[in-house]
Amino acid sequence: MLIVTALLIAAAPAPAPVRSTLRRCYLRVDGKVHVNGRCRVFPLGGHGYTLNTWDGGKPRRSHFAQVDESRAGRGEASWNADPRDNRAGDPLGRVRWQNGCWVNARVKICAR
Template sequence: MRGMALLALAGALVLGNDVARADEKVSGECLISVRGRTYRDGPCRITLYRGGGFLAGGGRGGEYFATVDIDAASGGAQAFWNGAEAESHAHDPLGDVVRQGGCWVNAKARVCAWRPGTRPRAEAPAFDEAPRVVPTAGSGSIDVPIVIGGSEKFDACTGAGHVVGLDPQGDGFLSVRSGPGGKPYSELDRLYNGSQVSICDEKGPWMGVVYGPRSMDCNTGTPWATRMPYTGPCKTGWIHSRYVKATAG
């Protein structure tokens, strides 16, 4: 099993309801993220192989591409990519992966492919929407991942809430940090009164949350049978529970 990927379990999986021809090349969008770093995110070529496998990316050295191979007998899947050096072959194993919406993921990687117009998009909020998510200049990555799932019955994140109690005459924001605490964990983002979050993990007074615009599907409202770190498509981080009012869970 090697160099191809995904849509064998259903031509409808990521690329819609079309039945792919052998070695069909289509235009679309790809996302390849490994160990918390995104190597590719945007337009790409997708090659569909007989039996449902696919190659996300052009398959040439100098650009990033990845494959997901599916075992027809077991239904299991494995991902490969061409490594951080963007080599000419997808020889670097990413391990066993499971499907989450339009992506196949595990604890260290995410490989996604979409036909044009089918990728979930965040929409600009209306002017009367109270919740705000405002990015900061921070460019750090998360140090303590938000681990979710582990049940075939319950949603991957069973809690929800919104930010409250921030003093508009003070800083007026709640820091989203890379771990459950202050220093040495870095500030990744900032939330404001009314910002909505999914509560997915807890360590002492700190909550591990997933959040994004209301229109974005963060893939946390369905069961994940396998417990693993959350890697997207929404933002994630740690916030202090003092400023969160739980509304579910």
């Protein structure tokens, strides 16, 4: 019985790798627009994503943001305040999903 189960698991197709897609992106932090145009967006499940991801290499002096959705329509956002950083270690706080964007008093993050 164990051998049959192992064969069935081995024969199952591997899940397709998740890839980024090109979207219209917008990132405004503290009133300053840092991204406004097409960029790569990597899905993280639900409405969560990494905006301006670097699948093909990091663009020079680029900002990016990440939103982790904790429950429907609510999440935590972070970004790289220093465009030379390669991780989103600067918190932007709690955000809510509103009109297709993640927003709070400091930030607006959109990937449409």
